[in-house]
Amino acid sequence: MVEIAHALDWPLVEGVVSDLDGVVYRGKTAIQDAVETFQVWRAAGIPYCFVTNNSTHSAGDVVAKLNGFGLDVTENNVVTSAVTAAQLIRKSHPAGTRIYVIGAPSLKQAISDAELEITDEKPAVVIMGLDREITHEKLRVAVDAILKGAVLMGTNPDLLLPTPTGFEPGAGAILTAVATAARVKPIIVGKPEVHMIEAALMRLGTDRASTLMIGDQIPTDIQAGKRAGLCSILVTTGVPPVDDPTLQPPDFVISSLKQIPSTR
Ligand SMILES: [Mg+2]
Missing domain, CATH: 3.40.50.1000 (HAD superfamily/HAD-like)
Structure with missing residues (x-):
């Protein structure tokens, strides 16, 4: 160094x-x-x-925070893993492609904005970001879809996130659980x-x-x-x-x- x-x-x-x-x-x-x-x-x-x-904040959320610090930015100055994931999916999939989303509302919004259909029925892609309301049922749907041919994509590989009192598992930790169960290597966006x-x-x-x-x-x-x-x-x-x-x-x-x- x-x-x-x-x-x-x-x-x-x-x-x-x-x-x-x-x-x-x-x-x-x-x-x-x-x-x-x-x-x-x-x-x-x-x-x-x-x-x-971070896929849990929209570009608009980031702009509001930075403007609050006195930084002159617009949404054009912010690239999030959620929006990039949606764009990456659209490079190889047409509008209306079925996507199963595990993640925050901002990730679901980015997928919808890219004219993709969010569903747990026969998805072509499973996209996973940080989901603080993760359940075993969501993991089951994801693994089952991947075993039936869906592609696994993760917004980011971060395993551990700092919190005010310590740490919490990041999106990459739960992504690893699904990838391990389905025995696939995920596409990483971030x-x-x-x-x-x-x-x-x-x-x-x-x-x-x-x-x-x-x-x-x-x-x-x-x-x-x-x-x-x-x-x-x-x-x-x-x-x-x-x-x-x-x-x-x-x-x-x-x-x-x-x-x-x-x-x-
Ligand atoms: Mg950093």
Whole structure:
């Protein structure tokens, strides 16, 4: 892992793709250095787009939260795993395709908005996000559908989520249960896969070599950024980093977004 060296080592920053939780805020609290840096980029005309594995909030929810912190964003600046999942399904399935959804209302809304039919009858795809009302019956329907030929897709592979008092199982933990029972490998939509990064790049219209990927987690944010060919920056304001030699290291490690040279 490399500490920030000299400003000359940084690429020219034309655009920014960034994670949210642990980078822009922690829970309900803004990380002020990050908010101010994004404000500087906005004033300098450097476009940015946020990518979040969390499928339980809509892009509108994220916009309201960021606006509350003083960040000037619209839904076009936010890529969620729920909306990306719906778009990914539509790439290979026509309107009206039957989808079984395990997840929050925001995931169901994204699937409906993509003109897909939500049903537990003979689905072609089972999509799973974080569902805090998970039941054995939902798991049974999912496993049975997959054994009868449905494709299994997960919004994200996150196993563990921090809570104010400790941790809770993430979407990836329950996804793993279904995948294990049905003996299939799920398609993952969120980071560390590149689907959301590619969606963000399309919106920014910037060259990947001069676009930054900023995140607080090496297994998801940094792997996705590196796989997509972006200069990938770990900021140590979120989840404590894990040292896993099998993972690609970040290009830079910083403790504040203010350490990023932002002139163009
Ligand atoms: Mg994060």
